[in-house]
Structures are given as C-alpha cells and as structure tokens.
Amino acid sequence: MDTAPDFASIRDDFAFLDDWEDRYRYVIDLGRDLPDFPDEWRTDAYRVKGCVSKVWLHTAEVATPQGRVLHFRGDSDAHIVRGLVAIILAIFSGKTPDAILKTDAVSMLDKLGLAENISPQRANGIRAMIERIRMEASAIQDA
Numbered sequence: 797m798d799t800a801p802d803f804a805s806i807r808d809d810f811a812f813l814d815d816w817e818d819r820y821r822y823v824i825d826l827g828r829d830l831p832d833f834p835d836e837w838r839t840d841a842y843r844v845k846g847c848v849s850k851v852w853l854h855t856a857e858v859a860t861p862q863g864r865v866l867h868f869r870g871d872s873d874a875h876i877v878r879g880l881v882a883i884i885l886a887i888f889s890g891k892t893p894d895a896i897l898k899t900d901a902v903s904m905l906d907k908l909g910l911a912e913n914i915s916p917q918r919a920n921g922i923r924a925m926i927e928r929i930r931m932e933a934s935a936i937q938d939a
Contacts, residue, residue, distance in 0.1 A: 801826070801886055802886055803883070803886045803887050803904060806826070806908070807904075807907055809822060810822070810908050816913050819913070820876065822879075823876060823879030823880065823882075823883070824875045824876060824879050826879040826882035826883065827872070827875055827876070827877075827878030827879035827880075827881065827882050828875075828878075828879075829882065830870065830871065830881065830882050830885075831869060833852060833854070833869060833870065833871035837854045837869075837871075838852055838871075839852075842854050844921070844924050844925050844928050845924060845928075846920060846921065846923070846924030846927075847872075847920075847921035847924050847925070848917045848920075848921060849873055849874035849877040849921065850872060850873040850874075851870065851872045851877060851881060851921060851924075851925065852870060852871050853868060853869075853870045853881075853925065853928055853929070854868065854869045854870070855867075855868055855929075855932045856868075856869075857936055862892070863892050864936065865890055865891060865892055866888070866889070866891065866892075866893060866896065866929075866932065866933060866936065867890060868884075868885050868888060868889040869885075870882075870884070870885055870925075876914075876918070877918065877921060880910075880914075880918065880921070880922055880925075881925065883905070884901070884922065884925045884926065884929070887899060887901050887904055887905075888901070888929050888933075893933035893934070893936045893937035894933075894937060896930065896933035897930060897933050901926050902926070905922065
C-alpha cells in the first residue's frame, strides 16, 4: 500500500547530497514519486488546515495481524510541498496509532536540517500535517 521510501533512506540520501540546491531537487523528486491522489479526495474534508499551499491528506485504517495500522496518501498543489508531504508520509504511514503518537517527527526532521532551510510558512505547514496525522491516530486509537 505504501510506495514512499522509508525515512531512513531519505535521511541517508540527504546526508549524501552536498548542498541545499541538490536537496531541494531531491525533495521535489520525492513528491513526483507520490502515487496519484484521486480527485474525489481533493475536498475540504481532506484538506490540511494551516498550510499556505493546498495540501490534502487521506487516511486509511487497515487491520493486520499486528493490529490496526494507518496508511496515508497525500498531495499538494506546490512541487516542494508535495515533496515535504512525501517525507511526512515516510515517517508515519504504515504505523499503528500508538506508534504514530510516540513518534517525534520534529526531531526526525531536524536531522535533515529542514527547519533552517525552508520558509516559516512551509515549517508551519509541516507542523499542521504532523498535527493532523496525530489527531487522526488519536481518534482511531480512542475509538
């Protein structure tokens, strides 16, 4: 169900790239590799509030022998943000609600150096995506 690379691979690729121009190109490439996002999901119900660019996030709950896991699909109308969506999905998709709530995504993203190299508006959008995913995990965990 998930086609995004795992976060460890993204972190390793970031470390290999020498400058931020190359890293931005890599982030854009990650966004290009996201699976198609159906038009019927491009609604306010799936829209992430708090992002300057349009960002949509779809959550699917799947029962597995290990318990319920959440799979996320996302998209944006901006190339760089679409890549940031791919990174967020790599952190959270395929995890249980409990694991999602225990994940310190901000710390993980800090290891990429994103905070110093993206605009404050994009940083706010990342926080909004993380909060939305955490809210959905919490709601499913409490159900």
